[in-house]
Amino acid sequence: MIQTTPFEQEISNYKTKQNATVKLIKILSDLWFNDAIELVLFRNQLVDRRVSAILNLHQNSKSLTQRAVTVFETLEIAQVIQQLELLPSRIDIGTLALEVRQEQINSEALYSFLAEKLSLANQHQSFEPRDVVLYGFGRIGRLLARELVNKVGAGMQLRLRAIVTRDDINQKTLAKRASLLRNDSIHGDFEGLVDIDLEKAALVLNGITIPIISAKNPEDIDYTQYGIKNALIIDNTGAFRDQEELSRHLKAKGATQVLLTAPGKGVPNIVYGVNQNEIDNNKSTSIYSAASCTTNAISPVLAIIQDNLKIKKGHIETIHAYTNDQNLVDNMHKKSRRGRAAGLNMVITETGAGTAVAKVLPLLEGKLTSNAIRVPVPNGSLAILQLEVEKETNTEHLNDILKKATLNGALVEQIKFSTDIELVSSDIISSSAAAIVDAPATIVASDGTSIILYVWYDNEYGYTHQVMRLARHIAGVRRFTYY
Known part of the structure; x- marks a missing residue:
């Protein structure tokens, strides 16, 4: 009998994971391109991802769970979903894997369990493109x-x-x-x-x-x-x-x-996930605004804080990537300070985010001030939310509130929760979430009511995905979602 070394066993184990991922990719592609069923992993896109990227997403899931979801768990779930013959859907197989674990569902009972969970997929949908x-x-x-x-x-x-x-x-x-x-x-x-x-x-x-x-x-x-x-x-x-x-x-x-x-004037300003239910497609309104990238980043987080702790007042400071309306070199500009070279200077400028939030969350009208600093990076921004809340909290409790919001509820697509103590702006580029909560940076003062949250956002890519979500909603193209 030939004995394998620990190193050889590790290689064999990883190869097994790779083979399982290849099978998963085949199912992902078949479901998406033939049936318009999109499988995601904790809201992360899986279609058209490489084997190593998909395995990395599984490994990183341990930041949200006590134990990382494995590719073997998600593959088994994907195989059953393929058998269910569902109508167009977006289904989080990471969330389903956690539920299967919690309910201790074995392989024999998995089909019935998933069929019940996803039964609404074949009801009340609109497929007119x-x-x-x-x-x-x-x-x-x-x-x-x-x-x-x-x-x-x-x-x-x-x-x-x-x-x-x-x-x-x-x-x-x-x-x-x-x-x-x-x-x-x-x-x-x-x-x-x-x-x-x-x-x-x-x-x-x-x-x-x-x-x-x-x-x-x-x-x-x-x-x-x-x-x-x-x-x-x-x-x-x-x-x-x-x-x-x-x-x-x-x-x-x-x-x-x-x-x-x-941001639009005289038209509904909508942040998908927060106030899209204000839209009535049966009414004559036909013009909408997707608000700004900053409003889309901070509104979901503020909504969670308002629901759980009640906001008395606060200030929003955005550390924003430079944009195309600034000068590359010093030159005339109609706005103050923006005429200075964007790649060389931090530039204090105004933002309407504090006021704009009130259009999305009317309960916060008059409670927030805001300002912005443009900094020499081409993309990737940060909002600092300094808030005074009514209910006392602590750092662990506050982060737990936000973490739960990323796993369950109406804002799971909008908010991601990061426990990475080395996170920097380039790490969040191409994130599809509107906001990434930097949990290690959260501060709660000793009084329990003064809090500071650091919220990252890709002001291009994350915002684009919010626009896409809102576009589907107002266009009336409905699909079943399971998160």
């Missing part, structure tokens, strides 16, 4: 394009049908647009296929032709000429901010709804 037009193709527009193309799945949700810019459409501009979509200095290369079709004046993304429409005015466009109908227009230009200006989109043939990726 919606056409989406991106009006503008800047930082948020290109990330939205990536996500819309990657998330097309079986084509039963949001479908990117066109992109509107002010460019003259020619070989040069199409090539530049394609290059900017394909390569990104912050978020890395787009893993899909990007090509151009000059004859059709279009980008070709993963084999799908997306016309690039040149227009100076939104009302001049006839989307029906491109086979587009009942379209949701996602305006990410920042050029139109109020009800009157945004209404111009609705004068275009084929457009029926508008979503602004910035």
